[in-house]
Amino acid sequence: MNKYIKDVKMLKFPSYIVDDLSIGHVEIEGLKEIPFEIKRFFYIFGSGNVGMVRGKHANRRSKFVLLNIAGRSKVKTIDEDGNTEIYELNHPYDALYLPEYVWKEMYDFTEDSVLMVLTNEYYDSTEYIRDFEEYVKILKEEQ
Ligand code: TYD
Numbered sequence: 001m002n003k004y005i006k007d008v009k010m011l012k013f014p015s016y017i018v019d020d021l022s023i024g025h026v027e028i029e030g031l032k033e034i035p036f037e038i039k040r041f042f043y044i045f046g047s048g049n050v051g052m053v054r055g056k057h058a059n060r061r062s063k064f065v066l067l068n069i070a071g072r073s074k075v076k077t078i079d080e081d082g083n084t085e086i087y088e089l090n091h092p093y094d095a096l097y098l099p100e101y102v103w104k105e106m107y108d109f110t111e112d113s114v115l116m117v118l119t120n121e122y123y124d125s126t127e128y129i130r131d132f133e134e135y136v137k138i139l140k141e142e143q
Contacts, residue, residue, distance in 0.1 A: 002139050004101040005079050008087075011065065015093040026093045035097060036063050036120035043069070043116045049109040058103045058135050060127040062119050066106070067095035071113030076105045078132070080139035089115065103135050 013033050016025040030038055044054060055075075066075060068089040075087045075096055087096045098104055106115060121127070129135045 001079055001081070001083065002101065002143070004099045005077060005085075007097070007099045008077055008085070008102060009097050010087060011095040011097055013067075013093045013095065017093075024092065034065055034118060038118050039120055039122055041116060041118045043114050044106070044109075045070075045114040047111045049073075049113060050111055052107070052109065054106040054109075055104045056130070056132075058129045059100055059121075060129065061100055061124075062121040062127060063100055064098045064104075065095050065118040066098070067092065067116050069114050069116045071110040071115075072108070073106055073110070073113050073115050074108040076107065078103045078105070080136045101139065103129075103132065 011033060014027045016027075017023070028034065066089060069092050072088070072090045075089065075098075077085045077087075077098070089096060109115070129138065
């Protein structure tokens with residue numbers, strides 16, 4: 001297990017839910033609930049993701065917070081020894097924090113899934129590690 005994967009954790013955002021009226025409100029304050037300064041967010045949505053596996057990469061600099069603002073999805077992390085963990089994003093107030101150098105795969109998207117991703121970096125394709133063998137090599141060399 002590497003030092004980055006030890007910091008992976010689920011977050012629960014402050015929320016106001018009135019079940020019988022089906023009203024919900026979630027509040028996310030930068031640097032309070034999110035453990036980094038947000039520079040960018042994007043979302044993955046569309047029924048085309050049903051049955052697809054997204055992600056399959058690690059990042060050298062980007063940290064992420066992932067949350068399903070609608071629908072559901074799962075996130076699998078894999079470390080350099082092949083150990084996996086699965087996290088379920090089932091509510092708009094539940095999120096997953098991933099530091100840099102964590103291999104991630106997003107899957108099991110429901111048709112209505114809107115997976116929002118907050119990050120500390122602008123998009124830079126060169127900081128992506130897209131080959132799992134290379135990821136293992138980098139992590140093993142670091143230890
Ligand atoms: P990629 O990160 O590979 O997909 P996934 O959502 O499965 O992790 O991104 C898909 C494509 O979109 C790829 O060509 C890079 C591009 N892209 C951007 O241009 N900007 C972005 O912020 C992101 C996340 C992706």
